[in-house]
Amino acid sequence: MNSSVIGKFAENAVNFLFQHFRGGFDAFSAALGAVVKLLEDGLAAVPFVAMLVILVAFALWRRGVVFAVFVGAALMVIHYMGLWAQTVSTLALVIAATFFSLVIGVPLGIWGARNKRVEVILRSLLDFMQTMPAFVYLIPAVILFGLGRVPAVIATIVFSMPPVVRLTTLGIRQVREELLEAGRAFGSTDSQLLWKIQLPNALPSIMAGVNQTIMMALSMVVVASMIGAGGLGEYVLSGIQRLDIGIGFEGGLGVVLLAIVLDRLTESFGLKAKKTRRSVRPAKPAATSTAVRT
Structure with missing residues (x-):
């Protein structure tokens, strides 16, 4: 099956980048790979018991x-399964x-x-990035960065x-206009409005975005096991390739437990920010009676 003009254009664009900027991609791949390896080695160096105590x-x-x-209980189950x-x-x-997202x-x-x-x-x-099938991203990532963790992260x-x-x-667009007007009335610059009014009030929405980014990253890392990302995704992929229900279920359960832990922990920061924002809202003036005594 031959690709159309649009497909050939995309292919030529990726090939052009690979041919003319290969040195830059190799350098970036080495730097990013070193960061990921340093992070993984740092987490792996922490004993399981210590990590259990810290997370609990x-x-x-x-x-x-x-x-x-x-x-x-979730961490104990993951450790018991040998994952x-x-x-x-x-x-x-x-x-x-x-982090990079x-x-x-x-x-x-x-x-x-x-x-x-x-x-x-x-x-x-963003519509394009969200609706494009996740597997499609793996093709140019492998061509430009090779196999392994780096293309998976990209x-x-x-x-x-x-x-x-x-x-x-x-979140920034939903900041109340009266807060911005008050800031301008006190002589705040655009930078001060952003850092002292807009971002603090938009924090619950931003934290919801962080939460969703973590969940989507976790789902994509599993898909990226097809290009050598390793981790739980590779365990799940092994179960699929061997049609082994037990291995597939254990790998999937590990992903689910990790997702729930990360989701609830990051969600807590958004909830706290929302409560803080509500607590600092100015109280509405009490209604005064206009009744006239007779």
């Missing part, structure tokens, strides 16, 4: 006793992809919120970045 204590602080018990090393590898990939996505969201033309362009681009960044861009833009 963190869950107790953020969500309470019930969720702390769940986190402890702790794969979980650490997957967690490192998710953290790396999420936020570094790129939050500024883009701010730019889109402050410039209508940029917002229109970003909306079209493809994951492209796939998981749209939510944080959209929700950052939405």
Whole structure:
């Protein structure tokens, strides 16, 4: 089956980048690979018991006793299945992809919120990024960066970045106009309005974007196991290739437990930010009686 003109254009564009900027891609791949490996080695160096205590204590602080018990049970189940090393590898990939998604996505969201033309362009681009099948991102990533963790992280960044861009833009645009007017009345610059009024009030929406970015990164890392990303996704892929229900279920259960833990922990920051924002809202003036005594 031959590709059409559009497909040939995309193929030629990727080949052009590979032929003329191969040195740059190789250097970037080496740097990103070193960052991911350093992160994975750092997480792997922490003993399981120490990681268990840290995460349970963190869950107790953020969500309470019930969720702390769940986190402890989830980690014990993962360790019992012998998937702790794969979980650490997957967690490192998710953290790396999420970090770079936020570094790129939050500024883009701010730019889109402050410039209508940029917002229109970003909306079209994000629609494309979100609706394109995830497997398609793997093809140019492999051509430009080879097999392994680096193309997996690159493809994951492209796939998981749209939510944080959209929700950052939405959160800033939903900041009440009277707050901005009050800031301007006190002589605030655009930069001060952004950092002291818009971003603090948009924090719940931004944290929701962070939460969704982490979830999409986790789902994409599993798909990226097809190009050598490793981790829990490779375990699931092995079960599919061998038609082994047990291996596939254990790998899938590990992904589910990790997803729930990450989802609830990141969600707690958004909930706290929302409560804080509500608590600092000015109280409405009490209604005064206008009745006239007779």
